[in-house]
Amino acid sequence: MSYYPTSVLDLIKSFAKLPGVGEKTAERLAMHVLRMPRPEAERLARSIVAIKDKVKICSMCFSLSDGDICQICADPRRNTALLCVVEQPADMVAIEKSGAFQGTYHILQGVLSPMDGVGPEDIRIKELIQKVAGGRVKEVVLATSTVVEGEATAAYIAERLKGYPVQTTRIASGVPMGNDLKYVDQVTLKRALDTRHAF
Numbered sequence: 001m002s003y004y005p006t007s008v009l010d011l012i013k014s015f016a017k018l019p020g021v022g023e024k025t026a027e028r029l030a031m032h033v034l035r036m037p038r039p040e041a042e043r044l045a046r047s048i049v050a051i052k053d054k055v056k057i058c059s060m061c062f063s064l065s066d067g068d069i070c071q072i073c074a075d076p077r078r079n080t081a082l083l084c085v086v087e088q089p090a091d092m093v094a095i096e097k098s099g100a101f102q103g104t105y106h107i108l109q110g111v112l113s114p115m116d117g118v119g120p121e122d123i124r125i126k127e128l129i130q131k132v133a134g135g136r137v138k139e140v141v142l143a144t145s146t147v148v149e150g151e152a153t154a155a156y157i158a159e160r161l162k163g164y165p166v167q168t169t170r171i172a173s174g175v176p177m178g179n180d181l182k183y184v185d186q187v188t189l190k191r192a193l194d195t196r197h198a199f
């Protein structure tokens, strides 16, 4: 690999840092960029810089946003009494694509994972409790993944929400056990939401 010029080597190294990209793939991607028409390469470079400059975290749901408040939180047609709790923005996108949900979201930005040193104070649980304590939320739908950490996180939140006048539900078992929400097909996801049950 050291036979490449430094600039090519730099790009290969950058690609190789991306998740799931090994050295061989990084090399192939760099060659692909090299062959790209210049405007296309510039567009790619600009969009990478733009995502760092422009994307913010929504102050209400903690999803990704162009402004202080995301499009969903700003939409007056969304039902603010119904709050869906997910792990990551990608999970919210998966649910939105299913078209099964008209409420609002709360993105935890992670899951409880004692093995990795992630405790309740490391994800947005405190903010969720505050939101529920505000009194407007009537139902919290726990739509964390069905892997062990997702189940543990849902159980922890359900426990913390006891004592608040809110109904806590869990997405139905339609979501295959051990699955990440964003990989679940839309029909299954819609069914899982439609048939959610009390926690």
Ligand SMILES: [Zn+2]
Binding pocket: 058, 059, 060, 061, 062, 063, 069, 070, 071, 072, 073, 074
């Ligand atoms: Zn939002």
